Amino acid sequence: MRSKYKTGLLRANLLVAAALVALRAITADAWIDAILLGTMTAWLIVTSVRLPLGHRRLTVTLWQLLPGLLLAALLWAAPERHIAWIWVWAILLMWPQPPWTLLLHGLLAAITWYAQRELLGSEQWWLAGLLLAGLMVFGLSRSRALQAQRFATRHRARLVAGWPLWPRARLERDLDRERRRSTRESAHVELLLLRLPPRKQLPAVGRLRHHLQRFESCYRLDRSTLGVLLISRDAEQGEQRRQRLLDALESSTTARAIPLPCLVSLADERHALARQSPSLWIKESPTHA
Template sequence: MQSKYKIRLLRANLLAAAVALALWTPSTPPAAALVLWLSVGWLFINAFMLDFSHRRSRGLPWQIVPGLLLVALIAAAPERHGILIWAWAAMLMLPQNNWVAAFNLSAALISSVLVAPQLDMPALILLLCCLLILGLLALSRAQQLIDMNGSIRQRLRLIPGLNLWAGEQLLRDIAREQTRCEREGIYAEVFILHVKRHQLWPTAQKLCELTHDFENVYRLSSTTLVTLMLARSPTEAAQRRSLLLADLPDNITSEYIELIDIEPTSLSVFEMNKLPAERVRETI
């Protein structure tokens, strides 16, 4: 599965970059050597901790770290590391939030100012023009990746190997499960869990382990999880809810709504997350 998503190739590239920077450290000024070793350490850590998952948000602050390291490398020894200015094109190509892209653009401009004394005017103008063109192409490519990854996250498991899906999949599954319940006489309900933001992924993993293999778990937002729970009767469903809550953190609040009461054709993920109170029953 990992090779399918090119994780091994990306890990190899990170390790190769770390080795290249490590070989660059001899005869380097102390300040530049410090930044180089910080960069090497960051690349090694990311290479060994890398895995395929849709859990990470493209807006997390950790995305600023490579930009900070890159501008620090250029600032520490612009006459030696000026060639790294072309790495900004690769940085801007990564899927990232708007404020991260703005930071990287500003850092690329600062890097250009830092290397300007090393160039004559024609070379500086050519450098700025090339960086501008590459930056625009990189941002365009990043937007394509963001759009593509967004559509992929709607169809793939958010954690490989677990039945955890995006909220859009819930809307598709509701219609299918309603048809099956009517045909087979099964009772089903949507069980909604409200968690703290930092509890989302551990709770989602635990919920996937506690539910049956044929019951999916869905992430509606950064604080809301949902599972489609099947049972023989409402009484059995209530017992299952109690057992699930007993194995989950105590500060979780929960609600449920019978599957038959939901109209999937006129419901969105946002509306599902904000179901009217009269339609939802609080779990006791």
């Protein structure tokens, strides 16, 4: 599907907003307005360009804080010229974000609204505050709904578009299917657990996917653990394929191989991997103990 993650419309909206803000920056009378509006334009353009690369995650602290800080600076520096921008706070709250940034944006909105009391007059100031509060509550409810949808989607969809990387919930369903396959086809199926630093997970998946069959997948179990289901004709071929996968990874990776007939508890195997000393541990079936 060409726009599987529905980013096309959002990207277009960001670019339109960037064009409007850029036009406002060009026609600004004060240099401080031009700088702040120009920075806003750059933020919108970069966000729209990087949006399809969702796995790169433009969610570093400064990037999340920048639009709110720029808006607060604009309203604080020249409220008489940019009073209409106060309604943008409601739009900022609609963007999915961590709770602490929602709290910060709410606090900045309250501060900038309070600073307008002399400019608006008592009655208009209170009315603007009530309307802004209502719109912000609506934006917050929208943000919570989007995050709930995103959470549900991540539990059933690929974590990276076009890559065989799935969430843990998918692995728990696939284990039952592959157990039935191994019994029905007398195939050798094993779960390979890999422990590596979080920053190295995506590069590792990028290398692993070239060694997986089209019917095999990789799973992200937590910030430091990946799982791979290897399906082979027999144990000998499974050992060869496992070694090729491990050779493609860095030497610091800790691995644990469990044939599905020997897998009793996925949680127990993950805990054992975290305490494991050797770089590779292969679980043997009881008949070979």
